[in-house]
Amino acid sequence: MAHVSVPMYWRTIPQRYQMMGQKCKKCGAVNFPPKGVCKYCNASSEFEELQLSGKGKVHTFVLIGAGGAPPEFADQMKAGGSYPVAIVELAEGPKVIGQMTDVNPKDVKMGMPVKAELKKIYTEEGVIRYGFKFAPDLEGK
Secondary structure, rough: OOOOHHHHHHHOHHHHHEEEEEOOOOOEEEEEOOOOOOOOEEEEEEEEEEOOOOOEEEEEEEOOOOOOHHHHHHHHHHHHOOOOEEEEOOOOEEEEEEOOOOHHHHHHHOOOEEEEEEEEEEEEEEEEEEEEEEEEOOHHO
16 A cells, blocks of 8 residues: 555645646646646746646546555445546646546546546545545536
8 A cells, every 4th residue: 555644645735635736937837746846847946836627638547447456445446346547637737647436437538528526535544535536527518
C-alpha cells in the first residue's frame, strides 16, 4: 500500500479538496498538482494560484479488475467488482488521473465530458482520505 502520512496528506489539502492549481508566470501553463518548478518550461518557480473548474474530458481509461487494485481498494473490489480509472484532460489543460464514479464501467468513453467531485477515496490508519473522482458531466454534453 502506498502510505501517505497524515502530515503529508494535510499539506496537500488545497489540491485534494479544492482543486487548486498554479499558472506559470513565465509560460502561462497550468500545473496541477502544484510543482516547485513549472513542468512545461522548467524555467520558472513563480506561479499564481488558480482555482480549476474540475471539468474536462476523458483522455483515456482502464477498467481495474480482480487482482489489479491496490490493497487500499480491496473493499471496493469486493463490493462492486471492476471499476474505471481515467486520465482526464481538464478544461485548463493539465491531465490528471482519477477514478470514475456514478457511471456504469461499460459506458465510459474517450472524449466523455466529466466533472470532478469530492469523494471518499479510502480509509488508512482510521483516517478517511478524500479526493477527487470524476463523474459524467451531463451538462457538458
